[in-house]
Amino acid sequence: MDEDKKPEWSDANEPNKCSSVIRKGLVQEGQSSSLQKNVRFQKRSSSEASVEELYEGVLSGDRGLLARSITLVESNAEQHFQKAQNLLQKLLTHSGNSIRIGITGVPGAGKSTFIEAFGTYLCNLGHRVAVLAIDPSSKVSGGSILGDKTRMEQLARNPRGFIRPSPAAGKLGGVHRKTREAMLICEAAGFDVILVETVGVGQSEVIIRDMVDFFLLLVLTGAGDELQGMKKGIMELADALIVHKADGTNKQKAEQTRKEYNRILHFLQPATKGWSTKAYTCSSISGEGIEAIWEIVKAYQKKGKETGVFEDRRNGQKREWIYSMITDQLQYSFFRHPDVRLMLPQLENEVMAGKKQLHPLSIHFSMLI
Ligand SMILES: Nc1nc2c(ncn2[C@@H]2O[C@H](COP(=O)(O)OP(=O)(O)O)[C@@H](O)[C@H]2O)c(=O)[nH]1
Ligand SMILES: [Mg+2]
Numbered sequence: 066m067d068e069d070k071k072p073e074w075s076d077a078n079e080p081n082k083c084s085s086v087i088r089k090g091l092v093q094e095g096q097s098s099s100l101q102k103n104v105r106f107q108k109r110s111s112s113e114a115s116v117e118e119l120y121e122g123v124l125s126g127d128r129g130l131l132a133r134s135i136t137l138v139e140s141n142a143e144q145h146f147q148k149a150q151n152l153l154q155k156l157l158t159h160s161g162n163s164i165r166i167g168i169t170g171v172p173g174a175g176k177s178t179f180i181e182a183f184g185t186y187l188c189n190l191g192h193r194v195a196v197l198a199i200d201p202s203s204k205v206s207g208g209s210i211l212g213d214k215t216r217m218e219q220l221a222r223n224p225r226g227f228i229r230p231s232p233a234a235g236k237l238g239g240v241h242r243k244t245r246e247a248m249l250i251c252e253a254a255g256f257d258v259i260l261v262e263t264v265g266v267g268q269s270e271v272i273i274r275d276m277v278d279f280f281l282l283l284v285l286t287g288a289g290d291e292l293q294g295m296k297k298g299i300m301e302l303a304d305a306l307i308v309h310k311a312d313g314t315n316k317q318k319a320e321q322t323r324k325e326y327n328r329i330l331h332f333l334q335p336a337t338k339g340w341s342t343k344a345y346t347c348s349s350i351s352g353e354g355i356e357a358i359w360e361i362v363k364a365y366q367k368k369g370k371e372t373g374v375f376e377d378r379r380n381g382q383k384r385e386w387i388y389s390m391i392t393d394q395l396q397y398s399f400f401r402h403p404d405v406r407l408m409l410p411q412l413e414n415e416v417m418a419g420k421k422q423l424h425p426l427s428i429h430f431s432m433l434i
Contacts, residue, residue: 116151123156123254128227131254135229138246146397150390153246159253161379164366167261167273169299170283175309175349176262177216179283182349183358184217187258188225190359195227195256196220197247227256245276245386274302275382278375279362280336283309284326286318301334303342305361312348319346338374340365 114122114133122130134156138149170176177198184194196217220226229247248259261277263269274280282303300306306326311319326344335342345361347354369375399405 116148116155119152120155123250124159126254131227131250132229134250135243135247138250139243143397143401149246150394153249156250156253160249161252163252163257163259164279164362165248165259165261165277166362167263167270167277167280168283169263169270169273169281169303170309171285172264174283174285176264176283178349179307179309179347180260180262181217181220182352182355184220184226184258184260185223186352186355187359188220188223191225192258193225193227193256194220194223194258194260195229195248195251195254196260196262197229197244197251198260198262227251227254244273245389248276270299270302274336275385278369278378279304279365281358282306284322285309286311286315286322297333300330300342302336304336304340304365305342305358306330306344307354307358308344308346310348310350311346311354312351316346316348337365337369337378339372340368340374 114130119130119134119137123134134152137145138153140146140149168176168180180196180198184196187194198217217228221228229251244261248261251259259277261273263273270280280303282299282305284306286308308319308323308326323344323346330342330344333342345354345357347358349355366375369378400409
């Protein structure tokens, strides 16, 4: 209990030596007489929406509160953790009613442009489309949507669309640590198509594959050797492969490339049981092929639901999520444990100074949990 009253900026070496008065000002309203100087803090706390407000806001489709809810679950701040968990718990029963589509491809493959065209098409059909996107090319903005603004302008303005830029690409190449949670929140807000954009870096495709129902790989026309050099592993994750930018003078070449890819795909392991991954062509500029891709997704969903493959995958993903939540919770309790907070800086110094080996100490820590 006392632990909660500690400001998060307390000295890690002496966590108990801190002023609890400041913290009281934050959480308890109406104590103005003795805490006049903390009015600024009180204001901030009262403008922070409660779990109930966020919950109601998300369910009613309030965009501001939807965005704030995602910000809350994405937060690394200690004081947000429990609140985020409570919110997710409440929203969980309202989630799941969507088709989750992951979109990958090298930078420049046209993912954002494709999402703009595909998303807008779906909105026009009456769907509500949420996009969890990242633009890893824009390093300055920490991988924000800035560079994509012009590419997703229509969808961003569409009342049926919602675009959520992810902060900092990080080492996962655009998969945010909390992408799954953001997806659930969007579903609870009534979005029935979730598009997740990721870039082919490191493990990101594997992580996204484990979060979505359908996985789309965007490729470009290229010489045969380029095709051969493409990682087989990535192709084996995809439920459909799109030879993108099939327009103008590139159209014929794209058709050729599609055939070449189909030849390779024929020999690969399909990503989804009972479904054969094929290559298609599409242009997000002319719009040709966009409609066909939605038909493929629908056919895939229909078949998967009939055979139970769709549900099986979702159940497996849910199981995975439970474990990742447990890991999060354990990590959280470990690092906020008073003994750990007390010992960690000292341990760090000693290990850095070469005075101690980490191994025996980590065993010591494990006893604290
Ligand atoms: N000709 C043509 N150009 C495209 C198409 N889709 C995207 N582009 C262009 O390709 C470039 C990269 O697109 P972008 O969507 O940012 O790619 P991302 O990095 O994969 O998100 C931009 O200049 C787009 O205008 C398309 O279907 N046809
Ligand atoms: Mg992009």
